[in-house]
Amino acid sequence: xxxxxxxxxxxxxxxxxxxxxxxxxxxxxxxxxxxxxxxxxxxxxxxxxxxxxxxxxxxxxxxxxxxxxxxxxxxxxxxxxxxxxxxxxxxxxxxxxxxxxxxxxxxxxxxxxxxxxxxxxxxxxxxxxxxxxxxxxxxxxxxxxxxxxxxxxxxxxxxxxxxxxxxxxxxxxxxxxxxxxxxxxxxxxxxxxxxxxxxxxxxxxxxxxxxxxxxxxxxxxxxxxxxxxxxxxxxxxxxxxxxxxxxxxxxxxxxxxxxxxxxxxxxxxxxxxxxxxxxxxxxxxxxxxxxxxxxxxxxxxxxxxxxxxxxxxxxxxxxxxxxxxxxxxxxxxxxxxxxxxxxxxxxxxxxxxxxxxxxxxxxxxxxxxxxxxxxxxxxxxxxxxxxxxxxxxxxxxxxxxxxxxxxxxxxxxxxxxxxxxxxxxxxxxxxxxxxxxxxxxxxxxxxxxxxxxxxxxxxxxxxxxxxxxxxxxxxxxxxxxxxxxxxxxxxx
Amino acid sequence: xxxxxxxxxxxxxxxxxxxxxxxxxxxxxxxxxxxxxxxxxxxxxxxxxxxxxxxxxxxxxxxxxxxxxxxxxxxxxxxxxxxxxxxxxxxxxxxxxxxxxxxxxxxxxxxxxxxxxxxxxxxxxxxxxxxxxxxxxxxxxxxxxxxxxxxxxxxxxxxxxxxxxxxxxxxxxxxxxxxxxxxxxxxxxxxxxxxxxxxxxxxxxxxxxxxxxxxxxxxxxxxxxxxxxxxxxxxxxxxxxxxxxxxxxxxxxxxxxxxxxxxxxxxxxxxxxxxxxxxxxxxxxxxxxxxxxxxxxxxxxxxxxxxxxxxxxxxxxxxxxxxxxxxxxxxxxxxxxxxxxxxxxxxxxxxxxxxxxxxxxxxxxxxxxxxxxxxxxxxxxxxxxxxxxxxxxxxxxxxxxxxxxxxxxxxxxxxxxxxxxxxxxxxxxxxxxxxxxxxxxxxxxxxxxxxxxxxxxxxxxxxxxxxx
Numbered sequence: 001x002x003x004x005x006x007x008x009x010x011x012x013x014x015x016x017x018x019x020x021x022x023x024x025x026x027x028x029x030x031x032x033x034x035x036x037x038x039x040x041x042x043x044x045x046x047x048x049x050x051x052x053x054x055x056x057x058x059x060x061x062x063x064x065x066x067x068x069x070x071x072x073x074x075x076x077x078x079x080x081x082x083x084x085x086x087x088x089x090x091x092x093x094x095x096x097x098x099x100x101x102x103x104x105x106x107x108x109x110x111x112x113x114x115x116x117x118x119x120x121x122x123x124x125x126x127x128x129x130x131x132x133x134x135x136x137x138x139x140x141x142x143x144x145x146x147x148x149x150x151x152x153x154x155x156x157x158x159x160x161x162x163x164x165x166x167x168x169x170x171x172x173x174x175x176x177x178x179x180x181x182x183x184x185x186x187x188x189x190x191x192x193x194x195x196x197x198x199x200x201x202x203x204x205x206x207x208x209x210x211x212x213x214x215x216x217x218x219x220x221x222x223x224x225x226x227x228x229x230x231x232x233x234x235x236x237x238x239x240x241x242x243x244x245x246x247x248x249x250x251x252x253x254x255x256x257x258x259x260x261x262x263x264x265x266x267x268x269x270x271x272x273x274x275x276x277x278x279x280x281x282x283x284x285x286x287x288x289x290x291x292x293x294x295x296x297x298x299x300x301x302x303x304x305x306x307x308x309x310x311x312x313x314x315x316x317x318x319x320x321x322x323x324x325x326x327x328x329x330x331x332x333x334x335x336x337x338x339x340x341x342x343x344x345x346x347x348x349x350x351x352x353x354x355x356x357x358x359x360x361x362x363x364x365x366x367x368x369x370x371x372x373x374x375x376x377x378x379x380x381x382x383x384x385x386x387x388x389x390x391x392x393x394x395x396x397x398x399x400x401x402x403x404x405x406x407x408x409x410x411x412x413x414x415x416x417x418x419x420x421x422x423x424x425x426x427x428x429x430x431x432x433x434x435x436x437x438x439x440x441x442x443x444x445x446x447x448x449x450x451x452x453x454x455x456x457x458x459x460x461x462x463x464x465x466x467x468x469x470x471x472x473x474x475x476x477x478x479x480x481x482x483x484x485x486x487x488x489x490x491x492x
Numbered sequence: 493x494x495x496x497x498x499x500x501x502x503x504x505x506x507x508x509x510x511x512x513x514x515x516x517x518x519x520x521x522x523x524x525x526x527x528x529x530x531x532x533x534x535x536x537x538x539x540x541x542x543x544x545x546x547x548x549x550x551x552x553x554x555x556x557x558x559x560x561x562x563x564x565x566x567x568x569x570x571x572x573x574x575x576x577x578x579x580x581x582x583x584x585x586x587x588x589x590x591x592x593x594x595x596x597x598x599x600x601x602x603x604x605x606x607x608x609x610x611x612x613x614x615x616x617x618x619x620x621x622x623x624x625x626x627x628x629x630x631x632x633x634x635x636x637x638x639x640x641x642x643x644x645x646x647x648x649x650x651x652x653x654x655x656x657x658x659x660x661x662x663x664x665x666x667x668x669x670x671x672x673x674x675x676x677x678x679x680x681x682x683x684x685x686x687x688x689x690x691x692x693x694x695x696x697x698x699x700x701x702x703x704x705x706x707x708x709x710x711x712x713x714x715x716x717x718x719x720x721x722x723x724x725x726x727x728x729x730x731x732x733x734x735x736x737x738x739x740x741x742x743x744x745x746x747x748x749x750x751x752x753x754x755x756x757x758x759x760x761x762x763x764x765x766x767x768x769x770x771x772x773x774x775x776x777x778x779x780x781x782x783x784x785x786x787x788x789x790x791x792x793x794x795x796x797x798x799x800x801x802x803x804x805x806x807x808x809x810x811x812x813x814x815x816x817x818x819x820x821x822x823x824x825x826x827x828x829x830x831x832x833x834x835x836x837x838x839x840x841x842x843x844x845x846x847x848x849x850x851x852x853x854x855x856x857x858x859x860x861x862x863x864x865x866x867x868x869x870x871x872x873x874x875x876x877x878x879x880x881x882x883x884x885x886x887x888x889x890x891x892x893x894x895x896x897x898x899x900x901x902x903x904x905x906x907x908x909x910x911x912x913x914x915x916x917x918x919x920x921x922x923x924x925x926x927x928x929x930x931x932x933x934x935x936x937x938x939x940x941x942x943x944x945x946x947x948x949x950x951x952x953x954x955x956x957x958x959x960x
Contacts, residue, residue, distance in 0.1 A: 017687075019623055075560065078560050085553050092768075286576075307649070315771075
C-alpha cells in the first residue's frame, strides 16, 4: 500500500477536482496505518524475525500450490505456451465487454459449485468488473445518484467507504449490529436505520450486506436472508449481497446464498436483487482482478456491462481461468481442499487464543477471526481501543485491524487474519499474542499487589468469579479466568 | 423496471452507445464478412485495431518459455503474481513500459516509473483523469473530429462536459489559436468551467500527427488560461510516414516548471502492440498530486498481474521491441498505401496522413445533399448496399458532413482488396445512373452540428430520425 503522500499544491498549479483532493479514498483510516507499519518493518523468519507480522490482510494464501500445479499440467490454458500460442491472436484481440463466453460459463459453473449446486447462475447475467472493488463501485453507479444512500450493517469492510462512495457521491449509512446477539442483522435495526435516513431526507436505494461477513466470518441464516429480501422488496429498494467469501465457508452451518432465496420464492421481486463476487478470496488470486456483478435485473446487467469497459478482466486471464474453472474434477477437489485447510487453520488459531483467554466470535467462514479484546482495554472507548491497537502494532509487532476501522459500535473488537501466512509464521504470531496476554495478566497482578500494599491492605484471596461478574459486563468476556485490567495495569 | 429505481446514469444514454459508431458495429455483428462462409457479409472497417503484427509476438513467445511458466531467473513467481494487487504496479513492468514509451519518442525524453499510473486500458485512464481534474459543471475542450468513445469515457460517470474546438478541412483540421479561444468563450457562455484541453496525438480519426506549431499553441494556451493539457498518445507507435511523431513531452523540453505539472499523457498497448484484450493503459504525469490521486483510483481497474508479468518480459526485450516497432510501421505503411491507392482509383480522396490505423476519407462529392442527413443516407448505403461498416464523420463530431473514417489494419490484404472493389463498383454505378452533380449545392439550415439527425436501430435496420 502506498505511504501517505503529502498533497503538494505546486505554485500556479491548475486545481485538481474536489474528488482528487478529498480523502474519499479512505486511506487515512487506521485500517491502513497498520499496513504502513508493516510495510516499514515487515517480518521475515530469517532476515527480520522481529518485524511486524501482517495479520491485517484478508488474503487466502493456502491454496495456491494446487492452482500452480494445474497451470503447469495444462499448458493449453495459456496463450504463451507452445501448445497454446495458436490462440494468442484471437485472445489478445478480444476486448468485447461481454467477456469470453467460455469464461462466463466457467464462472457461472464455479459459482454454482461453491454453493453446493443449490442455485443456478446464467452466464449472460455475469458481468465483469475490476475485482470486487470495481463491482461494488459499478453497482453503486447503477443503482444510486449522488446524495442517495446504501444501508450497510456494521461492522463492515472498511474499503466499502471508498468503493461505494468516493467517485459515486452516494452515502453509506450504518445498520447497527450488536455483540449481544452476535452482530446479527435484526429487522428492528434495519427499520431504525431506514427511518433515520428518512428523517434526514436521504433517499435509501439499497441495503448491501456481505455474506459471509467481513470482518465477522459468520454467514447469514436463511431466516435473516428471507427477512432482508422481504424488507427490501417491501420498501421497493435493492438488496446487494457481496458473496466474495462464499467459497471460504469451512464448516457447518451450510452457506445460503441469496440466489437460493430468489429461486425458492416466486413472489419475490428479483429485479431488486444483485450479487457481487470475485475470485480473489475463494481462489486466492487477487492479482488477477476478477470481479463479477451478477444481477437479476436486465437493465442493471446492461448498464453494468457498459460500465465494465472501465475495468474489464484481461482476456489472457479470462482464457486461463475459463479453462481451469471448467475442469470439474479440479474445482471439486480445490473447493474441498480450501475448506479443509481453512478449517484446520481456524481451529488452531482459535484454540490457542482460547487457551490464553481470548475469545473470538463463533464463526465458520472467511479468512479471519473477530477477536474480543474488550477486557484488555484501559477505557471502553474508541480511544481506548486505538491505544491498545498501537501497543499491539508497536510492541507486540502484529498488524491486526481495530474494530473502529470497520465502524463497529462497540470498542474492543479486532479482526485478525489467519490465511495469509505459512504455519511457521502463524506459530510466531500466536506465540507473540500468548506472551502479550500473559505479560498483561502478570502486569495487572503486580499492579494490584502494589496498590494493595500502598493502601496498607494485606493480600486477600483472589476474587471470586461472581465478584468479577458484577463488574460492568461489557468489560469482561464471561469465560475469562483473568483479572480484568485496571487503569494502571496495562504496562507492557 | 421503473426507471427511477435505478440511477440517472443507468437510465440515460450518455454511455453513447446509441451512436452510429456503435450501431454500425452491431450491424456488422449480425452479418460479418467471411471470405469463404459469408463472402457477401459486411466488412468491418469501423474498428481501429492493429492485427498486422501478431506473428511477431507469437514467434517471440515460442522462443521465450518464461512467461508461460511464470518463471523469473529459473524460479517460479506464480505465488507472488497471484497475490500481487499493489496499485503502484508490478515494478519490472512499469520500468519496461516507461522505457518503451521513451523509445517511441526517439529517446528524446525519459519516462520515470514513479510518474506512471497503470490502468485497465486507455478507456479507464481517460476517465480517471477526468475524475481527478474536473467535475460536474466543468468541461474539457476537444478538437473535432474526435474518437466517439470519448463521449462515454470522459462524460458519462464523471458529469464532465466536452466542448468541441471546431476544426475545419480548409486547413486540414489543424488546431488554431482562434478555434481554441472560440471554444473557451463558448464554454464560458454556457457557464462551464473549463479545466483543460484534451488532444489525441496522433489523431483519431484523422491519422495525422500534431505539428510542433500546434503543440506550442496548445501549451501557450493552457498556461495562459491556467488549465490542463491531456495528450492521448495511444497511437504513438503507429507513425509510419513523415513528418515524424512529436510527443507533447518533447514540446515541453525547455519550457519551465509552470508547464510540466499541467500536462498529462495517456498511453496504451491496445493499438501499437495490437493487444486490446489485455487492457493495458497508463497515465504519465509530472504532477505528483495527479499521480497520487490517479494511483488510488486505479484500484477500480488494475491490470491483471498475470498480464503485467507477460508484458514485462516482452517489453524488456529491447531488441524485440525495436524490431517489432519497425516492422509494424512498415506493414502499416504498406496497408495504408493500399487503401489510399484503391480509393484514388475510385475517385475518392482522403486527408494526407502519416499515422493511425485508418484513413479520413473525403466522400463529400458522393453526398446527395451536403448535409448530415445526406451523410447518414450515404452511410446507410455503405453498410447495407456496399457492405462496408465505415464510421460517419458525424459520429466523430466532425462539423462538416461527408467525411468517413475507414480502418485498414484489422483485416487481411485480400479482404481490403474486396472492400476497395466493392466501393469502386458502387461509386462507378452511381456515376452512370446519377445526373452530374451541380457545381454547388445549397447548404441546408440543419447542416449546423446541432442539427445533426440521429440514428436509431429499429426492427433490425438503421433508420434516420429528424434532427433533435
